[in-house]
Amino acid sequence: MIIPYFFRNIVPRKEQRTGQKPLLAVLAGLTWIQWAHFFTGWLAWTCDNIDFYSVPLSVNALQVEFNKSTTEITTTITLTLLFRAVGAVIFGILSDRFGRKWPLVINLVLLSVLQLGAGFSQTFKQFLALRALFGVLMGGIWGLASATALENLPVEVRGLASGVVQQGYAVGALLAGCINLTLVPDTKTGWRSLFWTGSGISLFAAFCRAALPESEVFLRARAAEKARGTDSAGRTRVFLKETKMMLKRHWLLCIYAVLFASGFNFMSHGTHDLYPTYLQVSKNFSTHNATVSTIIGNCGALVGGVVAGMTSQRIGRRLTIALFACIVAAFIPLWTIPMSFSALSVGAFCIQFGVQGLIGVVPVYLTEISPPGFRATFPGVTYQLGNMASSATSQIEATGGENLRTTIVKNGELTNIPDYAKVQGIVVGAAVAFVVIIIMIGPEKHALRFEKHKAAFEEGAGQEDVFDLEDNHGEKDSSSSRPVSLEGEKGKV
Template sequence: MKFLKSLKPPGRTPDVIVNPFSIMRSIDFTGWMLLLSGWLAWTMDGYDYFSVSLTAKRLSVQFGKSSTDITTAITLTLLFRSVGAVIFGVAADRYGRKWTLVINLLLIAIFELGSSFCNTYQQFLAVRSLFGIAMGGIWGLAASTSLENIPPNARGLVSGFLQQGYAVGYLIAAVVNLTLVPNNPHTWRALYWVGTGLSVFAAIFRSLLPESRSFLEAKLEAKSRGDTGISPTRAFLKEAKAMLKTNWKRAIWAVCLMTGFNFLSHASQDLLPLFLQDNKLFSPHNTSLIAIISNCGAVVGGITAGYFSQYTGRRLAIIIMLVWTGAFIPLWILPSSFAGISAGVFFLQFGVQGAWGVVPIYLSESSPPAFRASFAGIAYQLGNMASAGSAQIEARGGENWRTTVQGKNVPDYAKVQGVLLGVIIGWTLIMTLLGPENHGSRFEQAVATREGAGKMRNEDLVENHRVLQDDNAETGEAYDVKVKGNVEHVEKGAV
């Protein structure tokens, strides 16, 4: 009973589930635009990441390398993303979300374009490594841009919508690869050119929108209080040091949690095409169809779980989705028919990405308030780096666990995926149970240069915010930052 009580969100929670359309109406135009810009940035991240895997065979012919050699570019991208998370996350918390994200997206466009003009394998690896640094900043910036500018009661729904931008990015890249690339004289390069144009569009779109309102409010509050007499940069470094000293245990937990989540994705996705073609003897066409079906399940699951996490609490929603995923492992790997496998991948990805749909808001609420972009982004990418070897682990497992399909000895990817996914679900469950529940914490409270910001915890900001949310469940009333001339001031109104 004590365990169940620990999963209950702190403060008062709504007794009645609010219609999602009512929640959507509570978001004002600026909030919608900032949400769309964050979602678009994350969608481009998904598009750009999967560009290499989608063109792996063409790249192997272009550079005279094996497909295994080409996957080295994917591994390097994952490894260097942590560097980008540090650089862009710190810049966002110090200087603001807007121009940091614009610069980040423009760098992605530059490196995507550079990838398309590589003529040697070494050039491609170098550019994709630099590309990984640029990609590393996107998640934290996209999450803070999207979640900081909406009513508290909309965060769960928006979290699920935001996270599934990655799946949408994959779908867009797959469609371009299936339609444009085969009919273009420049073949694989055309896929990267489209990604370049879309990333530039995302950067321009973000540049036309204002800075995050919660960041402006916190900055204004810090100025009005006059907390420090030292330079902003020195103040930031001082508070960052204090934050790490105060939150080092939480930082370790966050990286362990995101390691589990990233393994959860890779274990259920990386070898799916090989599993379908080698173990189930599906054609490349049917394999592509099943991949599309799985991504549809991912989008539905992410949005659904994110929405209900607003009422169940973040951890309980994640736990339910992890248990759901474990229950559907047999349906995912045992059937041999197209219909059976399709149902299996749909419901399994519903659970996997359902759990993922809660991650942006859960990690944001669990981060130190003044370092939300950097803390969440770095934890995410360090977990990504730790899981970078997932495909190699599964491939090596397939070399040792074999099966016979129509008289041919092949790797038993079904067993490998099932065992690995089961272990990862157990790990992620434990990490989720060990984590905090800061459902409803305030997002507009602290700026990183304010004295004492490094020691501030989200737990300290939950209770007052919950009262505000309950009293204004439909309107999402909060304080808004208005700028008139060169003077910033705070006004109370609907966010």
């Protein structure tokens, strides 16, 4: 049933692109609660990445602090990415069962505590352990943040919203870069001040989410179940049963989503995690210039996310992803070959325009192809399993650079250095090819109105399948019937 769908609908059908209101009119009609939910989802993902990029920006300082090699320091990045899948499972299940609000608040508070603790680490073992635990909490953020931001918005703005929300990734890296550029050099504590500042921003995000009500979509679903007389224990039993049914019915879709997530995460981490070190070692940049170039690249990411999100609303998610992957491939030479600050910064802008533009479509794409009742668990877990698969990217690049070396002129002398440029070009090029192939054989459910379907704790939620739908308006052919309305009305899905 799923496999035949993989080979059709490269471009959304006409009925999927019609009946939608103009974007500006929809934006003007949003309530302040919808705007606030969107903002808190974006802010949570931004904080997540301020905290994550504290390590890549501090690799050289951490080497000095703990007397470790680049490869050993990047082990902390690998551990963080490995443990993210655990957090995605834990907090995704809590969110789909108990709501979007408090699981995200708790997640952010604990994230803040661990980031604060990492800044006080006195030994490398302490730092390593805290970053591993940090990975668990970091893994819970993405699925909850995207569900919070997107599920209460009209379908007409979800493409744009997806691009902006995902660029919390770039904004987080950009803010971390700015803090590293301005605050860190002027404080006696050095790299630790970057971690402590990130901790405070995460705590602020937790307070912002706590001040807002629960997701309206989730509240309606819970009210409908109460009206049917289902108590909390009963909802939990149904949730567990429907989760098992979802996994049994959608195992092939799960595999596809993980493969896709692995590809774009290899691309993302391949262009980000070792980039400041690459500029300093392979291109002989100062720490200041390497940070500035990183910030320029993240500006390209912001532009790419917005452009790709809006483009996907018109031509579809898959075609947009493939198009932006080709943009990445085209600019790999400009990103790796030059030696000047200006040329490499232009390359960084263009590469991140493509990479983060592509990834900007991911939240809405994974949400649309997800089993509708599992919009926090399914996208979050598959995204973080992809992160787990790509967790060793920075170590692969660091090890590859140590074995594939080149020479540059440094202080008037030829110096033998790791060739991080060539290694990163190979890794990113391979990831681009993989993403293009996997996305073009994947499903498309452009502008699906997933909010019209059941929550995970409602009977039949695990059997709902977006690929059975004849259109994107929550309607199905007459051969099947399922209760659909969040208000508890009976009808054809």
